[in-house]
Amino acid sequence: MKYEGKYKVFDPNRINTYPVSGRTNKVKFNDLVFPDQIDKMEFNISEDVDKRITELAKNIITAKEKGNPVLFFTGGHLVKNGLSLLLGELIKKDAFTIVAGNGSTSIHDFELGLIGETSEYVPQALEKGEFGMAYEFNYINAALIIGDTYNLGYGESVGKMICDLSFRKEVEILLDLEENAIQFSYPELSVQAICYDHNIPFTVHAGIGTDVIDQHPYFDGRAKGGCSGRDFLIYTNEIAQLENGGVILNVGSAVTGPEVFLKAASMAGNIGQVPDKIITANFDLRAYNPEDFTKEDRVGYYYRDQKSIVTRVPDAYNGKGYYIGGNQIHTIPVLYKKLMAML
Numbered sequence: 001m002k003y004e005g006k007y008k009v010f011d012p013n014r015i016n017t018y019p020v021s022g023r024t025n026k027v028k029f030n031d032l033v034f035p036d037q038i039d040k041m042e043f044n045i046s047e048d049v050d051k052r053i054t055e056l057a058k059n060i061i062t063a064k065e066k067g068n069p070v071l072f073f074t075g076g077h078l079v080k081n082g083l084s085l086l087l088g089e090l091i092k093k094d095a096f097t098i099v100a101g102n103g104s105t106s107i108h109d110f111e112l113g114l115i116g117e118t119s120e121y122v123p124q125a126l127e128k129g130e131f132g133m134a135y136e137f138n139y140i141n142a143a144l145i146i147g148d149t150y151n152l153g154y155g156e157s158v159g160k161m162i163c164d165l166s167f168r169k170e171v172e173i174l175l176d177l178e179e180n181a182i183q184f185s186y187p188e189l190s191v192q193a194i195c196y197d198h199n200i201p202f203t204v205h206a207g208i209g210t211d212v213i214d215q216h217p218y219f220d221g222r223a224k225g226g227c228s229g230r231d232f233l234i235y236t237n238e239i240a241q242l243e244n245g246g247v248i249l250n251v252g253s254a255v256t257g258p259e260v261f262l263k264a265a266s267m268a269g270n271i272g273q274v275p276d277k278i279i280t281a282n283f284d285l286r287a288y289n290p291e292d293f294t295k296e297d298r299v300g301y302y303y304r305d306q307k308s309i310v311t312r313v314p315d316a317y318n319g320k321g322y323y324i325g326g327n328q329i330h331t332i333p334v335l336y337k338k339l340m341a342m343l
């Protein structure tokens with residue numbers, strides 16, 4: 001990325017990288033939650049939460065039967081918590097019409113597909129200036145550069161790199177690597193790859209300077225923004241199909257999901273395709289206090305996942321919102337079990 005303005009810029013070509021295989025990771029292959037383990041696991045949730053998850057699962061099935069959208073937006077912690085295999089199985093069962101996330105979601109998913117591990121141990125790396133400096137992050141940057149030349153989306157570009165050998169070869173050429181230098185050891189773990197294989201959009205809603213891939217010499221903000229921008233339009237097109245109902249699921253407390261939805265819904269409404277009678281749900285740990293949402297001196301006022309997804313959005317669109325409070329290590333598998341039984 002060239003800069004020719006009047007200010008000084010950091011030269012990323014000065015950085016030193018290391019192979020990702022030498023990195024210390026907190027989440028390894030055996031830490032993942034495998035679908036065949038679910039029936040043997042116990043989950044700590046209240047009867048009230050279990051009831052809400054059951055109602056939500058029924059609403060998802062109803063939406064699918066009617067041909068209405070079911071959107072699943074998650075931050076990176078679902079992947080870090082080892083739950084992506086469950087999401088992958090639901091994608092294969094056609095439970096969702098679109099899966100979305102932020103840059104972190106895509107990166108953790110990429111790491112699982114590449115080496116079967118993720119979640120770099122940050123304290124150990126940060127003090128050495130090594131956090132996020134694994135060379136393999138350039139694979140994503142190169143995929144976005146090439147994807148941008150083909151006018152593809154972000155999630156599609158990463159999924160295509162994992163699944164399409166000819167596209168991956170273009171990545172290798174751009175990075176001046178030997179043929180077959182890029183090997184994904186666990187492609188079956190990647191949600192982006194599963195979505196690509198099953199023609200389900202995986203949209204990535206990324207910022208600049210927010211992700212470890214931005215630290216590398218092959219980072220191209222124009223390519224990242226272009227691919228992510230196209231993903232936003234793919235996502236917005238799905239939102240525009242909510243006129244007759246549908247379901248929005250948001251997993252985690254990251255602000256990206258709620259804010260992306262609000263902008264997309266406004267765009268859909270602007271052209272006369274206003275969402276109606278939608279079901280929304282947010283999965284997170286924090287206490288839920290709706291009375292705080294109108295009081296700027298309360299911390300709850302700033303919880304956009306709760307304020308927007310659970311309250312403001314369903315109120316605006318004649319729908320109903322659910323707050324699924326609890327550790328997603330417990331709540332997501334319970335949703336998985338109920339959906340698989342109903343599907």
